[in-house]
Amino acid sequence: MLNIALFGPPGCGKGTQSKMLVEKYGLTYISTGDLLRKEIAANTELGIKAKIIIDKGGLVGDDLVVKLIEKHVENNHAQGILFDGFPRTHVQCYILDGILADMKSSLTVMINLEVPENILMQRMLERSKISGRSDDNETVIKMRFKEYQEKTLPVVEFYQRQNKVHTINGVGTVEEIAQRIQNVIESI
Ligand code: AP5
Ligand code: MG
Numbered sequence: 001m002l003n004i005a006l007f008g009p010p011g012c013g014k015g016t017q018s019k020m021l022v023e024k025y026g027l028t029y030i031s032t033g034d035l036l037r038k039e040i041a042a043n044t045e046l047g048i049k050a051k052i053i054i055d056k057g058g059l060v061g062d063d064l065v066v067k068l069i070e071k072h073v074e075n076n077h078a079q080g081i082l083f084d085g086f087p088r089t090h091v092q093c094y095i096l097d098g099i100l101a102d103m104k105s106s107l108t109v110m111i112n113l114e115v116p117e118n119i120l121m122q123r124m125l126e127r128s129k130i131s132g133r134s135d136d137n138e139t140v141i142k143m144r145f146k147e148y149q150e151k152t153l154p155v156v157e158f159y160q161r162q163n164k165v166h167t168i169n170g171v172g173t174v175e176e177i178a179q180r181i182q183n184v185i186e187s188i
Helices: 014-025 032-041 045-054 062-072 090-102 117-131 138-152 154-160 174-187
Strands: 004-007 028-031 081-084 109-114 165-169
Touching: 004 014, 004 154, 014 028, 014 081, 014 174, 028 032, 032 045, 032 062, 032 081, 045 062, 062 090, 090 154, 109 154, 109 174, 117 138, 138 154, 154 165, 165 174
Parallel strands: 004 081, 004 109, 028 081, 109 165
Antiparallel strands: none
8 A cells, every 4th residue: 555644734735736646646535624624514513613623723633533534534445545634643643553554554655745834825825715715814824834833743753753754845836846746656
């Protein structure tokens, strides 16, 4: 299995690059952000709880994320899984490792996309014109950055200790970044 975690701050291009990776390598796509937005749209109990936090730019609690993952991850991913926006906390690293161990597999690589905050802000404010995402406004984006710095960045160290992190410059055209990611995957 080729199991990839696409990692990086809000707006760094995880969703954009996921499309290419899923197609090229035939992976199952799991984006906790997309799954949470689906739960919100369906007005489920989980969605209602998550919305309150997402609208403020906080991280949804690990207990809810566990429930979300249990609901959506099945044990039949022959080629591999692409995780977008998960894991985002230390606890979630252990959850991920457990899920993959149950499949007699493990994380192949964590791709860490680096983009400066001023560019991230520009990208998300531009997207806000069409995205309809309640968390795409300046105040909430600043809170998302803060949560990322405090709770999510330590995840990199967790996988660095396993020598699984490849950091990539996420500034450039979508195609340039896709090529950088492919180069990493082909070199593994
Ligand atoms: P989530 O949906 O994961 O959002 P995020 O991490 O904040 O990132 P985005 O989806 O905003 O950006 P992206 O990196 O996918 O970039 P994109 O490709 O869209 O999470 C949302 C919320 O849900 C969280 O705040 C949290 O509350 C909760 N949540 C989710 N997962 C969780 C978890 N595991 N634990 C706890 N809580 C969780 O690109 C951004 C924009 O830039 C687009 O408009 C795109 O077209 C453009 N763009 C992309 N690449 C380029 C480029 N190279 N050049 C120019 N523009 C570009
Ligand atoms: Mg996304």
